[in-house]
Amino acid sequence: MTVTVEAVKAALSRLALPDGNDPISADLIRALNVEDGVVRFVVEAPSAEMAKVMEPFRAAAEAAVRAVPGVRQVSAVLTAHAPAPKAPSLKMGGHMKPQETRMNPPGVKSIIAIGSGKGGVGKSTVSSNLAVALARAGKRVGLLDADIHGPSQPRMFGVTKRPASPDGKTIIPLVAHGVTLMSIGLMLPEDKAVIWRGPMLMGALQQMMTQVQWGELDVLLIDLPPGTGDVQLTLGQKTDLTGAIVVSTPQDVAMIDAKKALDAFASLKVPVLGLIENMSMFKCPDCGFEAHIFGEGGVQAEATRLGLPLLAALPIDLDTRLGGDAGRPVALGDGNMAKAYAQLADRMIQGGVV
Numbered sequence: 001m002t003v004t005v006e007a008v009k010a011a012l013s014r015l016a017l018p019d020g021n022d023p024i025s026a027d028l029i030r031a032l033n034v035e036d037g038v039v040r041f042v043v044e045a046p047s048a049e050m051a052k053v054m055e056p057f058r059a060a061a062e063a064a065v066r067a068v069p070g071v072r073q074v075s076a077v078l079t080a081h082a083p084a085p086k087a088p089s090l091k092m093g094g095h096m097k098p099q100e101t102r103m104n105p106p107g108v109k110s111i112i113a114i115g116s117g118k119g120g121v122g123k124s125t126v127s128s129n130l131a132v133a134l135a136r137a138g139k140r141v142g143l144l145d146a147d148i149h150g151p152s153q154p155r156m157f158g159v160t161k162r163p164a165s166p167d168g169k170t171i172i173p174l175v176a177h178g179v180t181l182m183s184i185g186l187m188l189p190e191d192k193a194v195i196w197r198g199p200m201l202m203g204a205l206q207q208m209m210t211q212v213q214w215g216e217l218d219v220l221l222i223d224l225p226p227g228t229g230d231v232q233l234t235l236g237q238k239t240d241l242t243g244a245i246v247v248s249t250p251q252d253v254a255m256i257d258a259k260k261a262l263d264a265f266a267s268l269k270v271p272v273l274g275l276i277e278n279m280s281m282f283k284c285p286d287c288g289f290e291a292h293i294f295g296e297g298g299v300q301a302e303a304t305r306l307g308l309p310l311l312a313a314l315p316i317d318l319d320t321r322l323g324g325d326a327g328r329p330v331a332l333g334d335g336n337m338a339k340a341y342a343q344l345a346d347r348m349i350q351g352g353v354v
Contacts (some may be wrong), residue, residue: 003034003037003039003068004034007068008032011068012061015061023057023061029044036072038074039071042076043057043058043076043077043078044079045080050080051078061076062075090187092187093200093201094199094200095202095203096199096234099206105217105220108142110218110354111219112242112243112353113232113235113270114222115232116246116254117226117246117248117254117261118226118227118253118257119225121279124147124152124223127153128157128331129331129337130344132177133331133341134218136178137346139349141179142173142217144222145182145185146225146235147231148201148204148225149194151184154186156329158326159186162187163187171208172212180215180217182212202231202234205231226257228260228261228263228264232261236264242271244272245276247276247278248277249294250280251295252295254294255298258275272306273308276312278314280292280296281315282316300313311348314340319335320337
């Protein structure tokens with residue numbers, strides 16, 4: 001009588017496991033082979049600990065198959081799942097490691113820092129939307145969120161997945177809306193504070209510049225933290241920056257700090273490519289009235305004084321805020337703000353910066 005695989009499985013399915021299942025439905029039988037009355041199979045225990053107590057079950061499985069008409073010989077081997085390999089541990093932060101070369105990611109043609117003298121002027125919003133606009137214009141764009149203490153780009157791009165690290169050293173960045181993205185915010189829960197002193201900040205910055213596999217990029221935008229501290233100093237001294245863009249509102253208080261950012265870039269010999277006036281005015285969507293809430297002309301006047309271009313004057317816009325909170329930068333759309341960022345991107349491309 002010819003023995004079939006189905007007949008063997010039927011015999012095994014009549015065996016009961018301690019939890020009430022049978023070895024077939026529990027998917028414990030592997031490499032089942034039936035040939036000329038000789039049956040071979042593997043009983044794969046869920047773990048090495050379970051395998052130690054499953055020898056009686058293996059013997060019972062052999063006996064059950066041996067009772068199938070036509071079976072001449074049975075061989076059942078007991079094995080167990082190998083433990084899953086532990087993912088390499090990637091530690092962020094720590095002191096900078098000595099390196100002989102500059103912190104320039106290989107394959108990146110241009111590195112542009114986007115800074116401001118103070119927080120709250122929309123620098124990260126400008127960075128995210130400019131990155132998307134450049135990507136929509138056909139450029140290969142990366143965005144590094146270098147604001148270690150206050151990272152916001154994960155929320156603005158709508159990403160929460162942790163970057164992978166196949167070896168505990170290399171970091172695989174995420175890609176969202178056509179932009180290659182890396183932020184310390186991707187490595188921690190959103191509400192987790194980064195309580196680090198300067199040396200650890202610099203270690204994290206070095207990792208994100210040199211260990212991230214940025215790939216071939218036309219431009220890497222760096223969203224700087226507010227102020228003129230460790231991050232700005234390290235990037236200016238250890239990275240060949242193509243240039244910097246300074247973002248400010250027209251408000252006098254904001255311009256005081258923006259001037260300090262401009263002075264810092266000058267001291268570090270980083271060329272300033274231009275200024276961006278953000279929140280330049282508010283246009284009422286109902287009546288069209290324009291209100292210069294934060295003042296008027298402050299950024300333009302400073303740009304004129306320094307002989308620098310005013311790259312864009314961007315109004316206060318509800319859709320921009322909603323898009324940033326929702327993880328879909330407004331530059332992805334086709335409204336007036338998307339067109340404004342497209343014009344900014346085109347200006348940079350035509351100017352040969354990107």
